[in-house]
Amino acid sequence: MSGPALPRASRRRRRRRGQDGQPVVPDAEFSSYYGLPVLNKPTWEALDIAGYLYLGGLAGGSSLLAAGAELTGRPVLARRARLGAAGAISLSLAALVHDLGRPARFLNMLRVFKPTSPMSVGSWLLAGYAPLTMVAAATDTVRRFRPLGVAATAGAAVLAPAVATYTAVLIADTAVPSWHEGYRELPFVFAGSGASAAAGLALLTVPWAEAGPARRVAVLGAALELGYFRRQKRRMGLAAEPFELGGARRLLRAAEALTAGGAALALLTGRVRDRRPAAVAGAALLAGSAALRFGVFRAGVASAEDPKxxxxxxxxRLGR
Structure with missing residues (x-):
């Protein structure tokens, strides 16, 4: 006599188990309705926005170096850092406007001030910082109106830390997983990256006798950047995975090698009165900072494309 018939659903569940009773149903694939991603990936151009992130950090770090050089009587370092800050912020604004499509869109962001919006705060920050760097560089170039130039240098230095780091807050304020989950450490990563880039530019252009502050900033910036980025990846869990995949992984590995190597070489150049090692260290630091920004940008786009x-x-979080 046969036993009672199993319900149809029970028979289906039974067929989906192997002989050892373990489920053999394949793991779920993460997708959304009609095959569309959960998030719309950023539509920003990598060259424009990653370049904007990089150049803002370079400008902020250079303004701080310029102010320090002014206070310690290093005129060549102060002049080159002022020019570096003015040039970097000009290119950064050009990249932003190019991505926006036309200058009027940037000007429209200045119509209101919204303290809760990183984009609004950043727009006003750039509107105040960029003219100060231009005045500082112009007065130094024409060698006139020195008190005005010194005041502009000091004003730019006051705003410089925010200029170097607000872009980290800006991208972390989005829903992009690999950016948003790093909101605690990313400003420190960008601060260190901006400092090492500014030190790299100084090492590349300043005589050995005046490059002492740049060498020290290079070591400090590299330690801050690399230390906080590793801490960020450990804390982020799954959202850190895109940093270790594909093109982002290659860029970030290159950034780590270039930044660490450049900082070590910069430290050694303090004992060698030769411009060539300092120039190599400076180029490595500049390239390492750029690779970090482009790697972070690429990892963020990849994390938005994959629903998992x-x-x-x-x-x-729901389970907890």
């Missing part, structure tokens, strides 16, 4: 980086952390 959005869905899995949400489920884990």
């Amino acid at each position: 980086y959005t869905v899995v952390p949400q489920r884990e």
Whole structure:
């Protein structure tokens, strides 16, 4: 006599188990309705926006170096850092306007001031910082109106830390997983990256006798950048995975090698009165900072394209 018939659903569940009773149903694939991603990936051009992130850090770090050189009587370092800050922020604004499409869109962001919006705060910050760097560089170039130039240099230095780091707050304020989950450490990473880039530019252009502050800033900036980025990846969990995949991994590995190597070489050049090692160290630091920004940008785009980086952390938070 046969036993009672199993319900149809029970028979289906039974067929989906192997002989050892373990489920053999394949793991779920994360997708959304109609095959569309959970998030719309950033539509920003990498060259424009990653370049904007990089150049802002370079400008901020250079303004701080310029102010320090002014206070310690290093005129060549102060002049080159002023020019570096003015040039970097000009190119950064050009990259931003190019991505926006036309200058009027940037000017429209100045119509209101919204303290809760990183974009609004950043726009006003740039509107105040950029003219100060231009005045500082112009007065130094024409060798006139020195008190005005000194005041502009000091004003730019006051705004410089925010200029170097606000872009980290800006991208962390988005829903892009690999950017948003790094909101605690990313400003420190960008601060260190901006400092090492500014030190690199100084080492590349300043005589050995005046490059002492740049060498020290290079070591400090590299330690801050590399230390906080490793801490960020450990804390982020699954959202850190895109940093270790594909093109982002190659860029970030290059950034780590270039920044660490450049800082070590910069430290050694303090004992060698030769411009060539300092120039190599400076070029490595500049390239390492750029590779970091482009790597972070690329990892963020990749995390937005794959639904698991959005869905899995949400489920884990819900479970907790």
